[in-house]
Amino acid sequence: MSVGRGGLLVDRKTGRKWEFVTPRGEFRVIGKATDPQWRKPDWAYVEAGEPVPPPGDPSRMVSGELGAYVLNLGDGYLIHGTKREELLGRPASHGCVRVGAADLEKLYQTVPNGTKVFIFE
DSSP, X not given: OBOBOOOEEEOTTTOOEEXXXXXXXXXXXXXXXXXXXXXXXXXXXXXXXXXXXXXXXXXXXXXXXXXXEEEEEETTEEEEOOSOGGGTTSXXXXXXXXXXXXXXXXXXXXXXXXXXXXXXX
């Protein structure tokens, strides 16, 4: 499993700021999906030095980035897979909880919506 890597990103053009931490506390699984698409957020474009497209632009939708399944914890935080399983066990995400493909499939199959999730140090 990997969690938020920490750090702050500041958009020099707008002054917007993003901090890449995984929040601690009690959450619930509020939804699950298979073959999810990632809606690329503004920070991903700023981080890459690319122009930020309008919110509904189809270029924001990215397939395969989140793995085969996703469990939604709300407020933009997910439990999802990763293309970089070699980074599991280290803080490497932008805030979501990343898990390996086999563990993600097991979670998806066995964890019902409404299940409490505790994130702590």
